[in-house]
Amino acid sequence: MARNRDVSRFDEDDVRVRANPRGTRPRSKQRPAHENAADGMVVTVDRGRYTVLVDDIEVTAMRARELGRKGIAVGDRVSVVGDLTGATDTLARIVRLAERSTVLRRTADDNDPFERVIVANADQLVIVAALADPEPSYGLIDRCIVAALTAGMEPVLCLTKADLAPPDDTLARYETLSVPAIVIRRGGPLDELHARLRDQMSVLVGHSGVGKSTLINALIPEAARATGIVSAIGKGRHTSSSAIALRLPDGGWAIDTPGVRSFGLAHVTADDLLWAFPDLEDGANSCPPGCEHLSADAGCRLDGWVAAGQATAERLAAFRRLLVSRSAD
Numbered sequence: 001m002a003r004n005r006d007v008s009r010f011d012e013d014d015v016r017v018r019a020n021p022r023g024t025r026p027r028s029k030q031r032p033a034h035e036n037a038a039d040g041m042v043v044t045v046d047r048g049r050y051t052v053l054v055d056d057i058e059v060t061a062m063r064a065r066e067l068g069r070k071g072i073a074v075g076d077r078v079s080v081v082g083d084l085t086g087a088t089d090t091l092a093r094i095v096r097l098a099e100r101s102t103v104l105r106r107t108a109d110d111n112d113p114f115e116r117v118i119v120a121n122a123d124q125l126v127i128v129a130a131l132a133d134p135e136p137s138y139g140l141i142d143r144c145i146v147a148a149l150t151a152g153m154e155p156v157l158c159l160t161k162a163d164l165a166p167p168d169d170t171l172a173r174y175e176t177l178s179v180p181a182i183v184i185r186r187g188g189p190l191d192e193l194h195a196r197l198r199d200q201m202s203v204l205v206g207h208s209g210v211g212k213s214t215l216i217n218a219l220i221p222e223a224a225r226a227t228g229i230v231s232a233i234g235k236g237r238h239t240s241s242s243a244i245a246l247r248l249p250d251g252g253w254a255i256d257t258p259g260v261r262s263f264g265l266a267h268v269t270a271d272d273l274l275w276a277f278p279d280l281e282d283g284a285n286s287c288p289p290g291c292e293h294l295s296a297d298a299g300c301r302l303d304g305w306v307a308a309g310q311a312t313a314e315r316l317a318a319f320r321r322l323l324v325s326r327s328a329d
């Protein structure tokens with residue numbers, strides 16, 4: 001694909017720049033374009049302006065025309081040129097976009113007809129769900145798990161409000177999927193969650209009211225002072241659309257996704273998801289081409305695979321439940 005070739009070209013330049021940070025190499029006639037570019041990470045996007053963290057300085061940048069229509073998202077590793085002081089009213093330019101390790105997409109909806117990248121390069125998707133008030137939405141959790149698995153991210157379940165309801169039923173539901181689950185309660189310890197997030201780039205998603213903001217404030221008490229970014233949430237600047245990356249005190253990043261409730265599952269095929277089920281994967285070798293893996297009646301051989309003792313019925317049922325969740329609301 002042309003798009004991929006472009007990315008690798010940018011990445012090659014990117015490597016060269018990293019080898020000579022800030023252009024300390026002696027000038028030569030054949031130096032690559034933007035030799036002085038500095039590397040950074042996009043921490044938020046607001047109306048075509050990108051906040052890029054470069055050497056711990058928040059730089060406001062726009063995209064250079066040479067990047068074409070390529071989208072840039074929170075979590076993207078980029079190279080920037082221009083004024084990198086971070087001073088008010090300065091504007092730098094993003095000239096390169098590095099290859100991404102993962103891509104989390106959001107589906108098109110009534111407010112926005114385009115499928116968009118929400119976050120790039122994240123390691124895990126932390127699905128925040130309350131055990132009560134509001135009740136857990138299993139359909140949404142399942143869809144989040146599909147989004148994570150097919151984006152190459154690890155799904156993690158974070159169950160809040162354990163002081164209001166026991167976690168047993170919900171935990172049992174996700175046990176066969178081997179999705180790690182962390183249970184928390186008002187005022188309770190967060191050690192397990194801290195350990196899970198340390199040195200990782202984690203995206204937090206959840207319905208309104210599940211306690212996601214409470215959690216983020218507990219995880220990052222000093223974020224406002226450390227980065228100046230959290231304070232912007234309080235001012236309402238980022239309340240509507242963009243994801244925002246917040247640095248965790250122990251290392252790593254928590255990426256808040258205000259208002260994100262849907263993911264781009266429209267293009268997720270049954271085989272994309274099957275990839276995340278290594279115990280079932282070989283069983284599909286004898287399925288008819290294009291098998292949707294939903295039932296033996298339709299020719300799927302996975303039931304036979306289970307009958308032969310190669311995988312458990314629970315795993316197959318869990319896989320099919322996730323398959324069906326793709327098309328739910």
Ligand SMILES: Nc1nc2c(ncn2[C@@H]2O[C@H](COP(=O)(O)OP(=O)(O)OP(=O)(O)O)[C@@H](O)[C@H]2O)c(=O)[nH]1
Binds near residue numbers: 187211
């Ligand atoms: N009982 C109980 N209440 C909690 C817990 N965590 C959060 N809450 C309460 O749940 C309500 C919603 O919490 P928020 O942190 O605002 O939830 P949110 O997911 O950020 O929701 P939005 O702000 O609407 O996106 C608040 O009244 C919290 O005080 C918990 O562990 N136990």
Ligand SMILES: [Zn+2]
Binds near residue numbers: 291
């Ligand atoms: Zn099949």
